[in-house]
Amino acid sequence: MKTGSNRYDVCVIGAGVCGANIARRLSAYELDVALVDKEADVSFGTSKANSGIVHGGFHHNKKYLKARLELQGMMMFDRLQQELDFPFKRCGIVVAALHEDEMRAIEQLYMQGVDNGVIGIEMCSRERMLELEPKLNPDTLGGLWVPGGGIVEPYRFVFALVESARKNGVEIMTGFKVEHAARAGDEWTVRAADGRVVKARYVVNAAGLYADEVSRAFGAEEFEIKPRKGEYYLLDRLTKAKPERVIFPVPTSVSKGMLVIPTVEGTVLIGPTAEAVDDKADLATTREQLEKILSSARAMVPSVSEYDVITSFAGLRPTLEEDFYIEPSAKAPALIQVAGIQSPGLTASPAIGEYVKDLLKKEGLRLSEKSDYDPFVGKRPHVKDLTPYEVDKLAQADPAYANMICRCEKVSEAEIVQAIRAGHTTLDGIKYFTRAQMGRCQGGFCTYKIIKIIMRETGLSWDEITKNGDGSRILKDAL
């Protein structure tokens, strides 16, 4: 790792799932890499609020780059999980047809899936569907079964990628909002709003919703990222509506529709809606859309109940055109554009890392493998997943493992401290890292405890504690 210099071989702008995969992939080579993001923590944009699906490879025709990257990416998760220890499970995907005409669409999807080489894809009768997923509406007529599809906790995936990248020498800079870029000689000078400067020979624009603004700052292609909002409800882990598989409806022309998703960590997610909005910071949920989610989810899983709702939230898809836009800029030298990465972006992201690495090589970046590259990050114990005996053993070495902070999601003080030491010092960062505040009480009992632990571990004062960055201070005064 380099110190004291601000010169890099590659600067990756945007620490979402694409930027994190790209930076981590590059960290296997003898390169100085910087990963910068404008938010207070990594994964705070589109990557924090999405369906968390590893798609099955049947939704898109392989004439599209996104379909090819999806098919390649979906196969990479098992190995990544072994290396990075993030929550991921191949629980399988069912697509349910509730009307006769939907069966024709199912057949289309099946044929596309077979053509794409999807392993194990099946057309299913009603009986087979209900056997695969007993929570389905008994009126289901039939559907599609894709055993290789799965679920992932998207922010935990990004956190693990970033941790691995950092371990292999990548420098992470948060709160770095790219405002200006200039090229002199063979080097870009990238300036942030707060005056910090990064110099790099190559730049990757993986800025998600803001990729258009970053492109403009580099004098590269003019395009416009249009946010498309998706709203969700999260249901308590004790809900009767928890399915075993991800349940998709038959897709529409604009989206894959509203799903019922058993999350890896045991809660249930329903959504998303799909609504074009003008504002890239508009994460508000709305009454109308939320009503749609409930009725749509109930059509597939009748036991979905509004009484099980523990929270609602929204995310924004960075839409550009039908396909992903991943290319070297034709206008700005040594700039790779990674834009318009909407669904299946999460699934494709490991393959995007690979693809961008190859593009950089074609653009002249010399890749020589690091002899000391270590793809593994240390496994962290989660009290939630351990037996009392295992917890007792851990507590002998560190008593904080048996001091419970979040009762709903079973998170110990030791896990909160690890999150803080891994650089997550906002309440939301700690929430995504540990799940504390994510359960049924939504932080009602543990927020004050977490505030005190942050203050103790970081030395921050009460007025520096935020939800997710500067403007979101939690406390207004002290008595």
Next chain:
Amino acid sequence: MKDLTFDSVVIGGGAAGMAAALELDRAGFSCAIVEREEALGGILTQCIHNGFGLIEFNEELSGPEFAERIEERLAGTGITSFTGATVMELDASGDIKTLYCYTGAHGVMRLSARVVVLAMGCRERNRGNIRIPGDRPAGVYTAGLAQRLVNIEGFVPGKDVVIIGSGDIGLIMARRMSWIGCKVHAVVEILPYPSGLTRNIVQCLHDFGIPLYLSHLTTNIVGRERVEGVEITPIENGATRYDKAFTIPCDTVLLSVGLVPENELSKMAGVELNPMTNGPVADSMLMTNVPGVFACGNVLHVHDLVDYVVEEARRAGAHAARWLKGERPKAEARVKAGPNVRYCAPSRVDLHAANKLYMRTLIVKNDATLEVKVNNRVVKSVKKNHIQPSEMIAVELGPKDLEFAVGAPDPVVELSIS
């Protein structure tokens, strides 16, 4: 792993848990209290206002004083208290129940007991539960979290406050926030009447000139990073009048929108819950469907006054002690919530003993009548000057009231309000 055996274990060291433990100890049974916070007293420790103890101590005490008075009674008893200890696993399937408690001080402890008393209290409903749409900024807290931050941690969560819901904690916090120099702009209640006690409406809102918007729905929270305002919409004749919505600027939203008994451990133990109370279905001994597992206080049903919690918990503790001695009710009747009654707890009465029931009504009414029917025969009729859903009603039924039920197949006691 530390392995300890007691006759009984009480989960929760608030007013209910301590009161139940005291009765078990008095009857000569060994008893441990397991409390997840660092101190006993439960939520009372952050309720620094007064109004507690009028029934139990015949004087007006603050929450911490009330808790201290009960805690003082533990001195000199054989009760063992574990604080900072969270019960994470509860296996109540056998005669001997096993509890795994995670503690910062002693690692994991395994406790074994023949009786478990559930006294975990309740939690606040939150924004997600009532599905308020809008932005998700900092500055949205439950009233109880705000109370903890102000009264114990010494932090002010916000300066310009709107309180959603007129539950008691919200009303108390309206006054508390006013006292520390914050401006409380409104209390917003969806129902046409307040959810909190009348005395709190007077002392916490009227005395401070805080407007109470009844029949108003919160339709939006505005603010990207920190709360900037709350949109509220009047409800007129059952219709939400979106055309009349207006926004109150503020930097903080406190939610006081109801309490839910914390029964996740009960569910783990196989305890059957009553969907009306979200608490266990309890028999005349306040025992759940799982033999040897008792419940009392706010985990059984949400009470309005801690004095009633203590009274009920004392009965639960005494019943648990009797159960340990082998006493069982000879005959019970099922209790049914009749017209205008939301629920009654417990769900059964002992035909040969003095029973005390708590109930809540669904209506607001002056000069109401509470009627008790045993197998469709009116056995008791009580006049009530005023009833409302926020105030619990106590009913006492003795063997004399229940004599028609003796010997009848599946006897039913129905409580109704008219």
